Structure formats: C-alpha cells, structure tokens
Amino acid sequence: MSTWAAEAIRTIRAKHTPTPLRTVRVGGAEIVMKDESTLPTGSTKHRTVAAMFCHAIASRDITETTQVITATAGPVATAAAHFATLLHLPSTALVPAKAAEEVLARIENEGGRWQRAEQPPAALQQEARALAARWGGHFLDHFTAAEPAVTAWPPTIADELFAQLPEPPQWIVVGAGTAATATVIGRHIRGEGLPTRLALVDPENSAYFPAWATGARDYGTGMPSRIPGIGRPRVEPGFHPGVVDLAIPVPDAASAAALLWLHGQGIDAGPATGTSLWGIHHLITKMGEQGPMATLITDSGAPYRTTHLNRKWLTTKGLDPTPQEAELTW
Template sequence: MDRTDPACENGRDWVHDAVAKVEADANRSADTHLLVVPLPGEWGIDLYLKDESTHPTGSLKHRLARSLFLYALCNGWVREGRPVVEASSGSTAVSEAYFARMLGLPFVAVMPASTSREKIALIEFYGGGCHLVADPTQVVAESRRLAARTGGHFMDQFTYAAQATDWRGNNNIAESIYGQLARERHPVPSWIVVGAGTGGTSATIGRYVRYRRLRTRLCVVDPENSAFFDGWVNQDPDRTTTHGSRIEGIGRPRVEPSFLPDIVDRMMRVPDAASVAAIRILAERTGRRAGGSTGTNLWGTLRIVSEMRAAGIGGSVVSLLCDGGERYMNTYYDDGWLATQGIDIAPYEQALRDFFVTGMLA
C-alpha cells in the first residue's frame, strides 16, 4: 500500500515561504554590540556585556524564537493557519509573537499573572494574545492543554531550546562573542556568566567552548525561587520549587530539559535584591537600563571579577545584557513595587559602589 499525506503536500510551498521569511529576518539583523563596562585599568581585568536588547524584539530571546520557529517549521510541526502557543515569562513570547505575525499565524502566550504590563503590551502589539495563569508552575501544562484544544502547536521552549540552536557555530551567541573579542587584549575570556531560564543559552555556550577546545569556564547564575541551583548542587534533575521567580526571564520552578548540568563549571545563587541593585548601579554608571536578569548576571560577574582581583589574576569576563529596562519601569525601577515585594536593595547598592572602588565584593 502507498499513501501520501495531502496536508504535507499542500503545505510544502507555505513552509518554504515561511522558512525564507524567517531567514530573511536573520539576514536583515546586524549582530549585537559587546559593551565594555569600565573597570580601573590597574586591575588587569576587562568586563563585557553583550547587549542583546538591540535585537528587533528587544531581547536575547529573539535568537531563540527564530531558532524555535525554524526548528518547528522544518520538523513539520508549524503549519499554515494553525495557532502557535508558548509558555513564557514574557520576552520569548514577545519575540515569538513577532515571528508568528510575520508568518500570518495566530499566537497565544501562556504566562504567569505577575508578568510585567509592559511585556503584555508588547505581545499584544505584535498581534499575540495573552493567557495569564495564577500559578507559575502550571504554565507548561496549561500551554499543552490550550494547544490541544485549539489544534495548534505548543512551541515548548523549555524542551527544545538546547536542540533548536546549532551550538557548533552558524552565528550563535557564543561564536559571536568570541569573534567580537578577537582583537581585545584577552580574546579568550576566563569566564562567561549567564542565567538559566530554558537552559538553552548556557547549553549553547558550554557546548561551543568544548567544541572549540577553549579554556573559558561557564558560570550559571540563578535567582531566588528557582530549581536550577539546587538541582545542580544535588545532581537532582527532578528538583522543583513551589514559587515562581521574581526575576523575569530566568529562574524556573523545575529543572528544565534544555538545562545541561554537566557542562556548567560553577553555579551561583543570587538574591533578588542583589539583582535589582545591580541594574540600578548599571544605569547609574553607564546610563543603560536593563531588566532583572541582567542584574543577576552582573552580580555574579562582579563577584568573579572580585575573586580574580583578590587572586591577582588578569583576564576578561563576559556576560549578557538580556533586555532593556523600559519593560520593567513598573517593577524593578519602582520603589513602591519593591516595598510590596519586601525587597531591600540598599545594602547591595552600597556593596556595589564599594566594589568599584576596592574591587572586592563578598
């Protein structure tokens, strides 16, 4: 017997056109900047933040969304006219809404009810819908139910982030970092510091470092109420928490499938107050406002710089500016919101100001 799937045959031209549109977006997009964070020259340490906020949709997740759409299109999962559903704390959904609109597809983001109003507005600006759930631990399960009910495709960034991106190169974020460092005085960084939301970014960087046989070590920073740190320390891939992260974009109530613990050299838990203090100080010293996940990255990065300075070790350290602070003016940059959350950033702000004088951060 022989049978041809009419849906596959009839939809092939649409898929070809869709892939071409997504690839054209990549071709139009310039690379993101590698910014220098000034440190005293006598320290012998260079600090860089890769500014992912300059992507068309304003965050690191633009790279991931593009890869996820290409992966799903080429796997035959995304088809003409069918909805795309994603579980997200915001930025991935913003970027996926952008690509769904490009392809003429309905898009629904399933998000915690605590997601910032600014992110919800951006998703809606790109034509997406927002399905808010009270319990952050249920966004994945609710996404699956919604996709099944509507006949759509659940994109599932948490499962496929580590699979959809080519970690060997092909203009991934790791290849971009090393290319931009090529003419710096320390072209191979001692450390790269990133947070974990899906785990995809740390998986891409960690694999690339090993593939290229580089001496860089990978540190993953994790906010409060996230399962990644305890799961890594206790070698427990089933570790869960009962609360969602207040640092949007990173931190998860479970260890996600895309998180690869064996390629992580170090993990660091960062208090939420330290994350917020770090973005406030970043704005104070550089004029750039960033989101909370950048603050988590920066606190961990500066602790590593402090340790290198104490040991008399020179080199470079790289982290990510994940998205812009304009998405969080009603949360991390609002003192009233911090008070309602019981977040006191004052001690951490002072510790950071002292760091830029002494080079020491406990």
C-alpha cells in the same frame, strides 16, 4: 521541505543581524556585554524563539495554516507573536490570570492574541498543550523545545559572541531560564577547546544552583523566581550541568543593587543582567579573577521602571538593595 517552509525559514533567518557589544570597566576588569535588547522584540528570547520557529517549520509541526500557541505573558509570547505575524500565521498566548495589561499590550503590538488561563500558573503548560490539541495548533513549549532548537540552528549566540570578541574571555557569566543559552555557550566552549570558563548565576528560589551543586537533576523548589527571565522552580530539560564550571547563588537584593549600579554607568539593562553582574562581582572580589569577562544584556530596563528599577517597589518587596550597594565599590 515544502516551498512555504523553505521560504519561511529563509525569511526568519534573513531578518537577524548580530547584536552589538558594549563595554564597562569593573574594577580592573573589562566586561563585555552582548546587547540582546537590540533585537526586534527587545530580548534574547527573540533569538531563541526564531530558532524554535525554524525547528518546528523544518519538522512540519508548523505549516502555512498552523495556529501557534505559547504559555507565557513574557518575552517568549511577544517574540512568538512577532514571528507568527511575519509569516502570516495566527498566534495566541495563554497568559496567567493576573498578567498585567502593559505586558499583554506588547503581545498585541506584535500582532498576537492572548487568552487568560483558567488554571493556576503551575498548570499553564498543560492547559496550553490541551488548547493546541483542541485547536489543531502547535504548542511552542519553550521549556522543552528551546535547547534542541538553538543547538540545531546555527549560528548560535555563542558562535556570534566569540566571532565578535578579539580573544576568548576568561569567564562568560549568564543566568538560566530554559537553560538553552547557557547550554549552547558551554557546549561551544568545550567543542572548540577554548580556555573560557562558564559561570551560571542563579537567583533566590531557583533550582539550578542546588541541582548543579548536588547533581540532582530532578531538584525542585516549588517557588517562582523574582528575577524575570531566569530562575526556575524546577530543573528544565535544557539544563546540562556538565557544561557549567561554576554556579553562583545570587540574592535578589544583590541583583537589584547591581542593576541600579549598571544604570548609573549608562547601561540600560533588565534585572537578569544585574544578577550576572553580581556574579562577576563575586568572581572579582571573592575569587580574585581579573581577566576579561563577558555576559549578556538579556533585555532592557524599560519594562522594569516601576518595579526592579524603583527603590520604593524594591523595599516593599523586601529587596532593599542598600546593603549590597555598599559592596559595589569595586
């Protein structure tokens, strides 16, 4: 490994500190929430992208002169801009044509550049890969590279979470975007022989629940998720259904209702955490589970003040949370 590569990896890893735990009581159950919104770019994707950078640097896919390309306007692009800037590398996010200005501003604030895609969103990955080839850069493909990277670069989020907990929880509940986080947690549980079970929550339009239920790894819905960060129209390579004990489909309005309930408890979280909380509600009210449970605050509510945390917006999108809120009496 070159001197630059070794120093770059040390620099990335030295910047990480464990994220804190927050606790909320739901009925008679104690829910521990690992707050990934405290990471420097505000999302659990920060942790994932750090591992992807280390993996690509160790493999010599990223060197001291490499242009880093991402294909998203979301937290992955923001985190990639952060780490590229940290290492004095150029970075460009290829973003959907209709990406909002406030989203693009977050990429710029981390020192990254962005470029609007010429192709429709379904072709974003292919366009980014072609762009990286044309520029001689490296395409940081979070859908294919996230799971092997987070597995290869411990301590993982699972290592960190279980080291912080006084005892293994009865359940850990998470959603899946790339599925890297769910997979690394599930593998940790099995590798350590822990009694904890893993529940995967899946929003509307996503392929993960039907793929888990049917065993069809090539399942696809062709429809995008309305819950940022989780849910995919197809099963991504990082998904390993064998490490999941239970998959729970969650209506999007239920995710919104649980998110609003969380904010009422003083927990600042994004929509994906609402999905996980509804999954916990299912475990408690439908399955009678009462043991300690854990989940993630994958990002904060700040980007969603005018969307998923806004009742008027929810209603216009057909996501009126009122019926589901009536169920959250615990």
